[in-house]
Amino acid sequence: MKKKTYKIDVDCANCANLMEDAARKTEGVAEATVNFMLQKMIIKFEENYDPEQVMQQVVKDCKKVEPDCEIHVK
Amino acid sequence: MNDKQKRMLWRIGITAVWLMALQFIPVQGWLHLALYLVAYGIIGYDILRKAGKGIVNGRIFDENFLMTIATLGAFALAIYEQSGDYLEGIAVMLFYQIGEWFQSYAVGRSRKNIGALMDIRPDYANIERDGKLEKVDPDDVALGTTIVVQPGERVPLDGVVLRGTSSLNTSALTGESLPRDVQQGDEVISGCINMTGVLYVKTTKESEESTVSKILELVEDSSSHKSQSENFITKFAKVYTPAVCLGALALAIIPPAIQLMYGHADPQWENWIYRALIFLVISCPCALVISIPLSFFAGIGGASREGILIKGSNYMETLAQTRYIAFDKTGTLTKGNFEVNGVHHNQMEKEELLAYAAMAECASSHPISKSLQQAYGKPIDRNRVRNIHEISGHGVKAAVDGHIVAVGNDKLMKQMKISYVPCHSMGTILHVAVDGRYAGHIVISDVIKPHARQAIAALKRNGIKQTVMLTGDTRRAAENIAKDVGVDQVYSELLPADKVNKVEQLLARKGEKEKLAFVGDGINDAPVLTRADIGIAMGAMGSDAAIEAADVVLMDDDPLQIANAILLSRKCLRIVYENIVFALGIKFLCLGLGAVGIANMWFAIFADVGVMILAILNAIRALYPPSVSIKKDSRKMVLQPQSE
Numbered sequence: 001m002k003k004k005t006y007k008i009d010v011d012c013a014n015c016a017n018l019m020e021d022a023a024r025k026t027e028g029v030a031e032a033t034v035n036f037m038l039q040k041m042i043i044k045f046e047e048n049y050d051p052e053q054v055m056q057q058v059v060k061d062c063k064k065v066e067p068d069c070e071i072h073v074k
Numbered sequence: 075m076n077d078k079q080k081r082m083l084w085r086i087g088i089t090a091v092w093l094m095a096l097q098f099i100p101v102q103g104w105l106h107l108a109l110y111l112v113a114y115g116i117i118g119y120d121i122l123r124k125a126g127k128g129i130v131n132g133r134i135f136d137e138n139f140l141m142t143i144a145t146l147g148a149f150a151l152a153i154y155e156q157s158g159d160y161l162e163g164i165a166v167m168l169f170y171q172i173g174e175w176f177q178s179y180a181v182g183r184s185r186k187n188i189g190a191l192m193d194i195r196p197d198y199a200n201i202e203r204d205g206k207l208e209k210v211d212p213d214d215v216a217l218g219t220t221i222v223v224q225p226g227e228r229v230p231l232d233g234v235v236l237r238g239t240s241s242l243n244t245s246a247l248t249g250e251s252l253p254r255d256v257q258q259g260d261e262v263i264s265g266c267i268n269m270t271g272v273l274y275v276k277t278t279k280e281s282e283e284s285t286v287s288k289i290l291e292l293v294e295d296s297s298s299h300k301s302q303s304e305n306f307i308t309k310f311a312k313v314y315t316p317a318v319c320l321g322a323l324a325l326a327i328i329p330p331a332i333q334l335m336y337g338h339a340d341p342q343w344e345n346w347i348y349r350a351l352i353f354l355v356i357s358c359p360c361a362l363v364i365s366i367p368l369s370f371f372a373g374i375g376g377a378s379r380e381g382i383l384i385k386g387s388n389y390m391e392t393l394a395q396t397r398y399i400a401f402d403k404t405g406t407l408t409k410g411n412f413e414v415n416g417v418h419h420n421q422m423e424k425e426e427l428l429a430y431a432a433m434a435e436c437a438s439s440h441p442i443s444k445s446l447q448q449a450y451g452k453p454i455d456r457n458r459v460r461n462i463h464e465i466s467g468h469g470v471k472a473a474v475d476g477h478i479v480a481v482g483n484d485k486l487m488k489q490m491k492i493s494y495v496p497c498h499s500m501g502t503i504l505h506v507a508v509d510g511r512y513a514g515h516i517v518i519s520d521v522i523k524p525h526a527r528q529a530i531a532a533l534k535r536n537g538i539k540q541t542v543m544l545t546g547d548t549r550r551a552a553e554n555i556a557k558d559v560g561v562d563q564v565y566s567e568l569l570p571a572d573k574v575n576k577v578e579q580l581l582a583r584k585g586e587k588e589k590l591a592f593v594g595d596g597i598n599d600a601p602v603l604t605r606a607d608i609g610i611a612m613g614a615m616g617s618d619a620a621i622e623a624a625d626v627v628l629m630d631d632d633p634l635q636i637a638n639a640i641l642l643s644r645k646c647l648r649i650v651y652e653n654i655v656f657a658l659g660i661k662f663l664c665l666g667l668g669a670v671g672i673a674n675m676w677f678a679i680f681a682d683v684g685v686m687i688l689a690i691l692n693a694i695r696a697l698y699p700p701s702v703s704i705k706k707d708s709r710k711m712v713l714q715p716q717s718e
Contacts, residue, residue, distance in 0.1 A: 005294075011078075011178050013364035014137075017308050033298040036364075037185050037371040042298065064131045067124055 001030060002045045006055070009039060009070035019069055022061040028054035041071060075179065082175045089117040089168055093161065107153070110160040118145065118167040137358040140319065141170055144354040148675070151344050151351075166355060166675050173683025180690050181364060184372070194246045194265045194286055196230035212264075212281040223273045229266045232284045233275040235259060240271035247289070248381035248629040265289065288621055292383055296374055299386020303650050307366045311359035318357035318665070325669060326350035345671070352668035355678035356661055361686030365653040365693050373646030373696035380699055381629035382639045389625045392608045393643035397588035399538055399636070400577055402602075403545035403552065405595030406612055407559050407633060408520040412441050412502070414449035415521065419495045420514030425450075427514050431506050433459045434472040434479045442502060445518055465489075469504070480507040487512075501551065519551075522558055529633035530560045532702040536637060539588070542580065544573045544602075573602045581607070593636055594624075610636060634702055642699035649696050653689045660685045 010016050016036035023032035023041065028049035033042045043058065045051050055073045062069050075083075092113045101109065124138040148163030198209040200222040207222055212230040215221060220236060223229050229242070241253035244266045253269055256262055262275055265286040281287060300308075326349075330341035370387035377384050384390050404410045417424045432450035435443040436459055447454060462472040468489060469482015480490060487494040487505050492512050497503045501519025505512070530541055541561040545552045545568060552566035565576050581590055592599075592606035595613055600623040603609030611624035613631025621627050628635045664681035667673035673681075 011174075012360050013181075013367060014311055014360050017311070017363060031298075035294065035298075036367060038294055039185070040294065042295070065133060067127045 001047065002051055004043055004045070004051055006041045006043065007039060007072040008034065008041045009072075010034075010036065010066060011068060015066040015069065018065040019062045022065045023058045026054065026058045026061050029058065032058075076182070079175060079179055079182075082171065082178075085116055086168065086172055086175065089113050089164070092116070093164060093168075107160060110164060111149075114145070114149075114164050114167060117164065117171055118142075121167070121170075136315075137360065140315070140354045140357055141167065144351040147347060147351045147354075151347060155344055162675055166679060169679040169683060170355070173679070173686065176683070177360065177364065177686055177690070180687065181368065184368065184690070184694055194228070195290060196228040196264065196286065199230035200224065200227075212284075215277060215281065217277060217280055219277050221275050221277060223262075223268045223275055225268055225270055225272065227268055229262050229264050229268060229273075229275070230284075231275075231277040231281060232262070232264050232279040233277040234261055235273055236276050237274040238271050240273050241269045242266040243269050244629075245381075246379075247285070289378075289383060292385055292621065292627070293374065293378055296384065296386045299388045301370065301387035301391045301650075303391070303647075303654065304366050304370070304387060307362050307654065311363050314359050314362075315357050318353055321665070322350040322353035322357070325353060349668055349671060352673060352675060352678045353665060355675065356664050356668065356681045358682050361661075361682065361689050362654070362657045364686065365657060365689035366650055368690060369646060369650045369653060369693040369696050372693055373642065373649075373699075376697040376699045377639065377642050380635075380638065380642070380701070382635060382642070382699075383621075383627040383629065384639070384643070385625050385627075389608055390643045390646055392589050393591070393626065393640055394647040395587060395589045396591045396608065396640055397537065397539045398542070398580060398584055398590040399533060399540075400542045400544055400580060400590065400592045400602075400606065401561065402573075402592075402594035402599055403543055403547060403555060404520065405631075406593050407526045407543065407561075408522050408555060410520065410595065412445045412518050413521045414445055414516055415501060415519045416499060416517040418497060418499070418515055418517065419512075421511070422508075422513060427506055428516065430474055430477070430479045430508060430513070431481050431504060431516055433474045434462070434470050434481045437462045438464070438470065442504070442518055446504075446516070449516075477509050481505070520555075522555060523631070523633055525632055525634045526559045528702075529637055532634065532637040533640070534560075536641060536702075538640075542576075544568055544576055546570075570599070570601065573599065574605050577602055577605050581605075591636075593633075595631075610639070612636075637702045638699065641702065645700055646696045649692055653692055656692075657685050657689050 010019060013036050016034045019041070020032055020034040023029055023034070023043065028046050029043055030046045031044040035042070045054055059071050059073065062071060096109055096113070099109070121138045121141050125142040128136050128139050145163045145167045148166065149160060152160050152163065196212055199212045199215050200207045201210055201215070201219065202222055215231060221231065221233070225240070235256055235258050237258060239255070239257040241255050242262065243253050246267065247263065247265045256273070262273065264284040326347045330343050330346050333341040370390060373390060374384050374387065384393070401407050414428070417427055420427050428446065428450050432446040433454055435446050436454045436456060458475050460473040462470065464470050465482065465486065468486040469480065471478065471480045473479070480486060481504055483503065483505065484494065484496070487507065490507065490510070492507045492510065494505045494512050495515065497515055497517060499517045499519070501517050504516040504518060506514055506516065533541060540563065542563045542565065543552065543556050543561045544565050547566055549566040552564050556564040568576065577590070577592060584590060589607040591608045591610055592602050593610040593612060594603055595611065603611060603623045608626060609624045610626045610628060611621070612628045612633070626639055628639065660681050664673050664677050668678060
């Protein structure tokens, strides 16, 4: 299982929780954790999914719950 | 301050000035309203935008929506009542924004500070090229490269010293302030700071595998193990906001409706709607949601500064509830290396006896020989030793300075028909005979760590119900050490699998809320570490296996750190509970006061912003862990002479 860490920008702790929820529900994501304190999102991808494509969807889903958030997908 | 925060500060300033100016401009009617609306727009446009987006995305009931309804509601009331008092609606928005700004600033600051504390990542490594030092990214340094570490610099990668001597400050890793001396051939660990001399180090690990990376990864990953309190708050926040919103709706409709039903002339719609708006302001869950992870983050950060790595806030919770502790003996309570502990019945000077023994044993690579040499303390002149003859299972015979020296166990003495004095001490007994005459015996045993006794005492004082020692050692040796150190119970002669069984028995016996910790040195006890409620590995500097297997890693091998880890976890948990109770208490109090009409909007703002600020300040306390003082422990029990 691939695991990647992304830098994020989010202002409030509750929003970070909401982003975590949203990312977890995205297809292709096996596990998601948002560390508000370190402003990091750690995603474990399911097998046979392309991390880049999954992340595009994750960004979309997160923007829905918190329009102000930023995920730096390298 | 980032750009976003700067911009917000400007908006807050402009709005405040604008509002003050408005108090002196004598306008009436629609123009009056329009001027206020401009101020409202300046301070709240982003909230309005986000609220709109939220509705489009099917997410009503977020704090933006709530603030929008509350403030627009206040405007509507002012218009309806024709009071011209538009100030309150804007003020609520203004203070909400000030609160948000402060939160963002305070959290950003503490995040940075704690982050800096934990940031032991070296920025560069020096490589010598054509006689010049070149700074490169540690990630780009290949295995086996020679790097140069100058005084004042951080060791960037794990390696072995090729040239140079120096003292290393390991406090960033272990919390231990005593510097460690290194010389050629010694291992150095990344993250230590080189204090005195230039070191040439051959790297033995790549950046990703080095100790620093392992530790940082561990601390950063700690957020994926969430504690019960965090889960509780997350769940609570999901229910809380909608519930309060429904409460607000009910408050706005039901009491006036009842009054209408009973035929009151004035149902006081505006009054009840105002109270409902207060509810909406209080309903934001942010103070709660921020203070819990911030407390744990500060707690874990503070602990890692002390050389105590906790892999998640759930482990902190378990640590705080620990009531039973099982110890591995070797490497945990004892040093795990053998030392000469005594010389008894010696017929000659102690030093002389040790010298004979050390020289006779000088050809052996057995740990016992090493400890003899260490006790002898001088380099051994091998020319003085001849005819070394090992008798397997018995000992060794050799000629030292022309004397026939025999060093060995009871069997050797019996075989040589030398009468010896049996020993009652624990450990390995080496009898020494010189020229066929008994010269005394040397006791070699594992040594108890300096703070082991104090550590057990400190644990007992802090509410640990039972301490248990598990060991593969013989019963006599184990019981002796247990008595010395003060543990309650000993299980000896255990195979590694037996240790797991014993821990399972202990687990079955204790209560649900009482947790069992196992402390080991991380070597051979990985299964037990994982089986216990919480596994603590000690003296883990540089041992990946231990870092991997345990839930809590003590970088230092001082057993007092176990007590420290428990104390700091309790402090952190106490802060978490304080914050939960405090934040919830104030919120519910304000909700209650708002419902009966005592609290106004200003109260509500305090319940939201003030509580959050206080909770953040409280959370910061977790950064400063308490520690067990040794002084208190060294109070010895003085036996009173019996008066009768």
